[in-house]
Amino acid sequence: MDTTDLSLSVNIGGIQMRNPVMTASGTFGYGSEYVDFVDLNRLGAIVVKGVTSVPWPGNPMQRIMETPSGMLNAIGLQNVGVDGFISEKLPYLRDFDVPVIVNVCGKTVEEYLIVTEKLNSADGVAGIELNISCPNLDCGDITLIARAVEDAGANALSAINTLLGMAINTETRKPELANVTGGLSGPAIKPVALRLVWEVYKSVSIPIVGMGGIMTATDAIEFFIAGAAAVAIGTANFVNPQASMEVVKGIYDYLKEAAGMQSQLETWAGICRSKLLATLFYEPSTRTRLSFESAMERLNGGTLGFADPQATSITKGETLADTARMVTNYADLIVVRHNWAGAARVIAQHAHIPVINGGDGSHTHPTQALADLYTIIRRKSKFESRKPSLAFIEGLTVGICGDLQFGRAAHSFALAVARFGGNLIHIAPKPLQMPLWVLAQLEQCHEQIPLEVESITEVIDRLDVIYVNRLQEERLPPNMDAATVRGSYLLNAAVMKHAKPDAMIMHPLPRVNELAYELDDDPRAAYFEQSANAVPVRMALIASLMGLEQLILTQPPERDIAASTRTCENANCVTHHETYLTPERETFKGNVKLHACAYCGNLLS
Known part of the structure; x- marks a missing residue:
């Protein structure tokens, strides 16, 4: 790992560290136990196990118990004593270029003084961590303790220790631990540790070393966001001896990516200067229009256009073709939203500048699908601490729920997920199930026949992604009563x-009554991330179309389009409204050759 161009160094209480990752006391021995697995010189600091004024034998066996998400321990601070540490353990650690912090324990103030005085005169001790917490004691409000130790002269704080726990053997009906209770550590305590670090951060001004359930770099970054200046890796060392090294690398990769993104944004900042984006919105829009305008403004470009078609020449009978030709004279790029399926294709056919489909009737919404995929990739890559990639889509079980018949975002999302190897389940009442033209493309182009169910409860436990859509009441045909499907x-x-x-x-928004507000605080909720992610995605798309940034995309399927003698039966198809258009068909080749309207995708009989 080359870190020459990005420094992770921190100063904790006057101790300069090459990175903010330490080992937690009691989980790394005296350092020598891990030397075959970890390059000690690459750690931020080593915190050795607790040292007392005289050797302590610790508690009787059994004193360790694995739990479903961590472990219980009642070791009892077994150690060689301060004299044994200085004479037997410290000389070995002096050979390494890493700060050594000694955890000091005792039963009385005098014992603490004895140990610290001896350590102060010992060569090779960078700092002392006073162990004044214990899972067997009720310490009360942690913020009061934090302020008290800061007032007493502490240079930094470590939070938190283990939490008091217990396990019982149901066969013997006795506690598993000889000490009856022990300290619970591991992933189970991370939410509590995060909260306490956050509370302490608001109460003191000295650095905080966060610990408690840190297993990955993502865990560590959560502690930094909560207010920690460094982290200590504990129980993870028992599961994975190289955990501390992996956390260091993960933090570096995270910061490297963030620095790269910032650099890229700065690079992109002026690439659309003097360029204009025309926003032709024949339908209402909040997120799509504003995110496109935001994207163009962030690229230092300008925008012009309309959001009320009644204020344009459409009221005078101007066609889409003529509108496209005219706007070409005023802008460098067009994004269009229209209530007719296929309208974006008509604009693209007659404009001489790039055209982006911002949603056409109940047909498709391609850029929403891009933001959706990006959101999944970002979430999954952070969860697994890996570089973002479209490979994260492959193998996911994705449930699309709601109005699939008329929801254009659902159509584009389904085709995108299938294209990159995701497995689809369609969840909708019968009148709102996925249209035949989408199902045909899924089967012919991606060899996928999705499972179709009417209730989400049938499949909820199988889903990696739950994509909800609102009822598109504005697109329901006259013969469908909204009341019969509303709230279904x-x-x-x-x-x-x-x-x-x-x-x-996930949800493309807006929502009506299909997604409960109580889920907004659920950590699994990603729909507001989707909305935010639309801006960088559309920035990248604009930059690419302007020829200023080459995007690495997979090659789209070739389209077999030709003139058609058949009239599209979709009443909302643009060909029924723009009468100068020549019907065109698209052929999908597979087990069965299918023909569809090249404008709206509707299958031709």
Whole structure:
């Protein structure tokens, strides 16, 4: 790992460290026990196990117990004593270029003084960590203790120690630990540790070393966000002796990516200067229009256009073709949203500048699908501490729920997920199930026949991604009563109790009554991330179309399009409204040759 161009160094209480990753006392021995697995010189600091004024034998066996998400321990601070540490353990550590911090324990103030005085005169001790917490004591309000030790002269704080726990053997009906109770550590305590670090951070001004359930770099970064200046890796060392090194690398990669993104944004900042984006919105929009305008403004470009078609020449009978030709004279790029399926294709056919489809009727919404994929990739890559890649889509089980018949975002999302190897489950009442033209493309182009169910409870426990859509009441045909399907599906906390812990809840928004507000605080909720991610995604798209940034994309399928003698039966197809258009068909080749309208995708009989 080359870190020459990015420094991770920190200063904790006057101790300069090459990075903010330390070992937690009691989990790394005296350092020598891990030397075959870890390059000690690459650690921020080594915190050795607790040292007392005289050797302590510790508690009787059994004193360690594995739990479903961590471990209980009642070791009892077994150690060689301060004299043994200085004479037997410290000389070995002096050979390494890493700060050594000694955890000091005792039963009385006098014992603490004896140990610290001896350590102060010993060569090779960078700092002392006073162990004044114990899982067997009720320490009260942690912020009061934090302020007290700061006032007493502490240079830094470590938080938190283990939490008091217990395990019982149901066969013997006795405690598993000889000490009866022990300290609980590992992933189970991380949420508590994060909260306490956050509370302490608001109460003191000295650096905080966060610890408690840190297993990955993502865990460590959560502690930094909560207020920690450094972290200590504990129980993870028992599971993975190289955990500390992996956390260091993960933090570096995270910061490297952030620095790269910032650099890229700065590089992109002026690339659209003097360029204009025309926003032709024939339908209402909040997120799509504002995110495109935000993207162009962030690229130092300008925008012009309309959001009310009644204020344009459409009221005078101007066609889409003529509008496209005219706007070409005024802008460098067009984004269009229209209530007719296929309208974006008409604009693209007659404009001489790039055109982006911002949603066309109940057909497709391609850039929403890009933001959706990006959101999944970002979430999954952070969860697994790996570089973002479209490979994260492959193998995911994705449930698309709601109005699939008329929801254009659902259509684009389904085709995108299938294209990159995701497995689809369609969840909708019968009148709102996925249209035949989407199912045909999924089968012909991606060899996928999705499972179709009517209730999300049938499949909720299988889903990695839950993509919810609102009822598109404005697109329902006259013969469909909205009241019969309105409220026929709802995702709420009760349903999510049966979902995977790492499932993602997505929604293109706006929502009406299909997604409960109580889920907004669920860590699995990603729909506001989707909205935010639309800006960088659309920035990248604009930059690419302007020829200023080459995006690495997979080659889209070739389209076999030709003139058609058949009229599209979709009443919302643009060909029924722009009468100068020549019908065109697209052919999908597979087990069965299928023909579809090249404008709206509707299958031709």
